Amino acid sequence: MKRSGFQEMSPYRYPFYTILHPRDGFQEMKFNKKGSMTVMLMILAAWLFVELFYRSAMAFDMNPFIYQDVSLLRVAVITIIMYVMVCLSNWCFCTLLDGKGKLKDICIVASYSLLPYIIVRFVTVLLSVVMTGEEQMILDYLVILSQVWCFAMAYTGLQEIHEYSFKKTLMSIVLTLVGVVIMFFISILLIMLLQQLYNFIVTVTFELRY
Numbered sequence: 001m002k003r004s005g006f007q008e009m010s011p012y013r014y015p016f017y018t019i020l021h022p023r024d025g026f027q028e029m030k031f032n033k034k035g036s037m038t039v040m041l042m043i044l045a046a047w048l049f050v051e052l053f054y055r056s057a058m059a060f061d062m063n064p065f066i067y068q069d070v071s072l073l074r075v076a077v078i079t080i081i082m083y084v085m086v087c088l089s090n091w092c093f094c095t096l097l098d099g100k101g102k103l104k105d106i107c108i109v110a111s112y113s114l115l116p117y118i119i120v121r122f123v124t125v126l127l128s129v130v131m132t133g134e135e136q137m138i139l140d141y142l143v144i145l146s147q148v149w150c151f152a153m154a155y156t157g158l159q160e161i162h163e164y165s166f167k168k169t170l171m172s173i174v175l176t177l178v179g180v181v182i183m184f185f186i187s188i189l190l191i192m193l194l195q196q197l198y199n200f201i202v203t204v205t206f207e208l209r210y
Contacts, residue, residue, distance in 0.1 A: 087106050109154060109161060
């Protein structure tokens, strides 16, 4: 049965509604299909921008990346791979656990849940310009609070789209993290294997030319 009362809400306003009303928001997303792939991509682009903004514009005495070169490609690859791994891992395990959510639903929930962090991280970078190093703890607490809220939103969203109980949702999140670790480990092995194959081809080519 579809819920009512959200028909007139803009898809661009809807993610901000889920920040304060995650249960109602994600229920509506499931029953009335309010989730938007376009908005999802915009949120991911905002996440990438904020990560770059944090690394390049954070105050000197509060920036842990101050002595590192900011690479758009490296930041983009890391953020996208993290997002894809989490979504795929959750989809794989929840399919085995009779989850009702589709991969598209999982991707939308994951992206919408990033909004609190994106907003708070952007604000903290701006505040760092006018705050002293001694006040950095306040900004750190704000970021931690936003991350906790992101987790609460993701937990609620996954519970709603998969129609899980409290314990089953928690178990699916733990399995998702295990899956991410496994995929990360396999990715590292694959990269090492490709590097060795590349070095072997280069060596053989050099010997043949010699």
